[in-house]
Amino acid sequence: MDWEKLPLYSHIITNTPVSLAKTVVEAKEEEKRMEKRRDEEEGKSHVKRGLWKPEEDMILRSYIETHGEGNWADISRRSGLKRGGKSCRLRWKNYLRPNIKRGGMSPQEQDLIIRMHKLLGNRWSLIAGRLPGRTDNEVKNYWNTHLNKKSNSRKQNAPESVEAAPLADKPVMSTEARRSHGEGEEEGTTWMEETNCFGYDNLVFDPCFALTDFFPLL
DNA sequence: AAGAGTTACAACCGCCTGCGT
């Protein structure tokens, strides 16, 4: 139990006055603020923010290509980029990584996102994991800007849900897209494939797609 | 042409978890 986060309760058990418990939290926050200010004054805090420049992308990409991923704080230090480790990781993961698919979502992808979201809620990384080349950030953004409205309007206008729509009406992936998603490379069928509960020939049914994705406690 | 409003998406922030010490 983190008593510092529960000053109102901690004082009951430990006989610590509320004011004192609060002071501990406030003191820590003040300490953090002071430290930040000191860093800024000393010029230590020169972490760059905002949009990434092409030169920065190039540096990060070439560094990771030679040294590999992992230890992002180290990468940000050693590559000479004045970016935080987290920022480097995010930029690589969402933008620079190979096999990132950019551009608009296909109707299949859109529909899959809607269905997965219905099943999983805002578990963006899990949803993105079923969309090859798409990142959680991209899926999340796409949902917030496009599909959220769409799904709301569907709820209002159409009494029958997406699930109720006949599977035969669903668009089918192009041969090109199938190939790029590795169709024919796996042998055997999964439970998901057999039941084909999403109504697509491919896209989500990779061998790693387990029931535990939906029900992690199983 | 220009300013206001809207949209799309890149990036940041804070919290949580897992792991090593």
Add this chain to the structure above:
DNA sequence: GACGCAGGCGGTTGTAACTCT
């Protein structure tokens, strides 16, 4: 068990690009 650190995640914000008036 406590602590610190790194990485991952979802929510939120910032901003460039676009559209409307």
